[in-house]
Amino acid sequence: NVFMALCPVYMGGTFRVLVGVTGSVAALKLPLLVSQLLELPGVEVRVVSTEHAHHFYNPAEISVKVYTDKDEWETCVVRAWESSRPLLFCPAMNTAMWNHPITARQIASLKDFGYVEIPCIAKKLVCGDEGLFVCEVGILVSKPTSEYGRN
Amino acid sequence: NVFMALCPVYMGGTFRVLVGVTGSVAALKLPLLVSQLLELPGVEVRVVSTEHAHHFYNPAEISVKVYTDKDEWETCVVRAWESSRPLLFCPAMNTAMWNHPITARQIASLKDFGYVEIPCIAKKLVCGDEGLFVCEVGILVSKPTSEYGRN
Amino acid sequence: NVFMALCPVYMGGTFRVLVGVTGSVAALKLPLLVSQLLELPGVEVRVVSTEHAHHFYNPAEISVKVYTDKDEWETCVVRAWESSRPLLFCPAMNTAMWNHPITARQIASLKDFGYVEIPCIAKKLVCGDEGLFVCEVGILVSKPTSEYGRN
Numbered sequence: 001n002v003f004m005a006l007c008p009v010y011m012g013g014t015f016r017v018l019v020g021v022t023g024s025v026a027a028l029k030l031p032l033l034v035s036q037l038l039e040l041p042g043v044e045v046r047v048v049s050t051e052h053a054h055h056f057y058n059p060a061e062i063s064v065k066v067y068t069d070k071d072e073w074e075t076c077v078v079r080a081w082e083s084s085r086p087l088l089f090c091p092a093m094n095t096a097m098w099n100h101p102i103t104a105r106q107i108a109s110l111k112d113f114g115y116v117e118i119p120c121i122a123k124k125l126v127c128g129d130e131g132l133f134v135c136e137v138g139i140l141v142s143k144p145t146s147e148y149g150r151n
Numbered sequence: 152n153v154f155m156a157l158c159p160v161y162m163g164g165t166f167r168v169l170v171g172v173t174g175s176v177a178a179l180k181l182p183l184l185v186s187q188l189l190e191l192p193g194v195e196v197r198v199v200s201t202e203h204a205h206h207f208y209n210p211a212e213i214s215v216k217v218y219t220d221k222d223e224w225e226t227c228v229v230r231a232w233e234s235s236r237p238l239l240f241c242p243a244m245n246t247a248m249w250n251h252p253i254t255a256r257q258i259a260s261l262k263d264f265g266y267v268e269i270p271c272i273a274k275k276l277v278c279g280d281e282g283l284f285v286c287e288v289g290i291l292v293s294k295p296t297s298e299y300g301r302n
Numbered sequence: 303n304v305f306m307a308l309c310p311v312y313m314g315g316t317f318r319v320l321v322g323v324t325g326s327v328a329a330l331k332l333p334l335l336v337s338q339l340l341e342l343p344g345v346e347v348r349v350v351s352t353e354h355a356h357h358f359y360n361p362a363e364i365s366v367k368v369y370t371d372k373d374e375w376e377t378c379v380v381r382a383w384e385s386s387r388p389l390l391f392c393p394a395m396n397t398a399m400w401n402h403p404i405t406a407r408q409i410a411s412l413k414d415f416g417y418v419e420i421p422c423i424a425k426k427l428v429c430g431d432e433g434l435f436v437c438e439v440g441i442l443v444s445k446p447t448s449e450y451g452r453n
Contacts (some may be wrong), residue, residue, distance in 0.1 A: 100234070
């Protein structure tokens, strides 16, 4: 239920951001996220998406290349990610899933790998639950450039 | 190779039992289990089943709603299960699988999540092996109402 | 990304080797491995292969029975492998994947189960990377008969 992993890399004057997205209701926000990232100067965006994520957004609404994960490709990208490059992850799930004891362990494992958590915030969910949700798109957009900036 | 997870919840005078079943030979017993559960007074039953489990029983033989797990739905139900509600699991596999060191770890993890194990018993298996098998259907049926009863 | 697991068993005067192969570039070497194993006296070979592995070799080039893993069959074989019988595994991946912290944990788990690692060697990979690769086919062929020999 990790919604998105952002992998920003600063190369040759350009910020290259790979957005990984999985089948969570939070994937509804992908089109907004991509368009806001593209408003930043010198940012290039690519998306890698599980097929389940397509239930929540229309690839035609995304103005950048979307690679679809047929053969666990998304997992492979993460596995092969160079540890020196930043990887930000944003969990998104309802309160019941969040409270399952496996969640804390999974998040601890991801942090242990050196990944950076963008903590989620409580919000009214699509299913009606008061629940945890991915952080605001604004925070997602500001993170890569602020923390891994060009200075 | 967990065969079944029973999730009994007592709501509004009715015992609602969700039976989760996976692709194990033990799934042969599902029709018997469901019919015996339905004989209990005030019990409602629903089934969530992996597609592999359909090799071992005919959904047409089940008189209640069977949700089929296309998109790892069964895993999601368990992940989102409220920890205050009981979840009983019944491992079922042959002796060689049972002896694999990962089995003890997996069962310990499930118990650690607060799930209740219904230990399996040794039986002659379909494959001819003397092996471990899920407990008798009678025990499965009595557990939810006896331990999480209406008193 | 474990490329191959070899499960040699000595029964009734014959060495029976089950080769498990997964979707790694290293699976290119499967036809060579099988033909070299068959040159050894008194060796019988069977292959169990994931569907992804078929991207890297042509089953028609393999002169022995190839079981294809439709329903996680390969995982089941490993799970049900008798712990008294040898299981050799040969990891194969590029350097970035190898450096991921999960790799060491996974290999430690496999060894903890009593499986024998055939360590990989650095090689020029198909993708152009200088990377880690499965050991030479010659080593793979010699291992089963030398360590679990007929003497």
